[in-house]
Amino acid sequence: MSGTRVLSILGIVVIATLGAAGMAAAQPIVGVPHEWQVGFPASYTPVMDRVESLHDILLVIITLISLFVLVLLVYAVWRFHAARNTTPSTTTHHTALEIAWTVIPILILVGIAIPSFRLLYYSDKAVAAAFTIKVTGLQWYWTYNYPDHGDFAVESRMLPEAERLKQKPTMPRMLAVDEEMVIPKGTTIRVVGTASGLSMHGWTVPGFGIKKTVIPGRLNEGWINVRNEGYYFGQCSQICGDNHSYMPIAVRVVSKDVFDKWVEQKKKSAGLMPATDVASAPTNR
Numbered sequence: 001m002s003g004t005r006v007l008s009i010l011g012i013v014v015i016a017t018l019g020a021a022g023m024a025a026a027q028p029i030v031g032v033p034h035e036w037q038v039g040f041p042a043s044y045t046p047v048m049d050r051v052e053s054l055h056d057i058l059l060v061i062i063t064l065i066s067l068f069v070l071v072l073l074v075y076a077v078w079r080f081h082a083a084r085n086t087t088p089s090t091t092t093h094h095t096a097l098e099i100a101w102t103v104i105p106i107l108i109l110v111g112i113a114i115p116s117f118r119l120l121y122y123s124d125k126a127v128a129a130a131f132t133i134k135v136t137g138l139q140w141y142w143t144y145n146y147p148d149h150g151d152f153a154v155e156s157r158m159l160p161e162a163e164r165l166k167q168k169p170t171m172p173r174m175l176a177v178d179e180e181m182v183i184p185k186g187t188t189i190r191v192v193g194t195a196s197g198l199s200m201h202g203w204t205v206p207g208f209g210i211k212k213t214v215i216p217g218r219l220n221e222g223w224i225n226v227r228n229e230g231y232y233f234g235q236c237s238q239i240c241g242d243n244h245s246y247m248p249i250a251v252r253v254v255s256k257d258v259f260d261k262w263v264e265q266k267k268k269s270a271g272l273m274p275a276t277d278v279a280s281a282p283t284n285r
């Protein structure tokens, strides 16, 4: 093999390694709407998996009911047309039929309610959560507190278009924020939400299957466990006021190592000792 050939192969290897390292450092943009998208966004959490399965079951049930009603209507129009049915029936009551059309829909609704309530309670409370994040909706931005990591806070505001182009041009317009909520992948995280001020807000990330209305003076709970690293986006889903449409939700999911490093850095810049935990955190806050 000639010297130049070896050099060029080496060059390719170096470039490929650097490229891979660069890609590993930045998370891909995953949870965003796509053009011509129909139906649900892709699912990234166990809760959203179940939301999609429930939707699939319901779609079958409502399709069968709609087809059944359509067939009945078409049959009635054809069978009881004035020309075909010159002497109409004088029957006004049919007890068995009336019981059937009351009881069968009740059974269908109960059949739908059972998986629906099961899902509601599955998404409601985190089982064995690794830690908690407190989400606060303000007019008009979000703060994320990490009470199990010394209670530092992250303020998350939408980047105006000029700033986005300057700082984060690859991020989607109207969804990019100055600081994302950062979480580790594959970890169950309890999300408790409240609002400050007079407005309610809605902390909603469609791909996570979470939509928590956050209310001043109350704490609402949900949980997330995101499988893969990346950027995921959502929007406030309560009509909360003037700048309702300018308070996007951006979540950066990273590896556990990167998350730990990020936490250390946040603690330092918040003036917390690196070893601060819940037990030794200052109590005068």
Ligand SMILES: [Cu+2]
Binding pocket: 137, 200, 201, 202, 236, 237, 238, 239, 240, 241, 244, 247
């Ligand atoms: Cu809002």
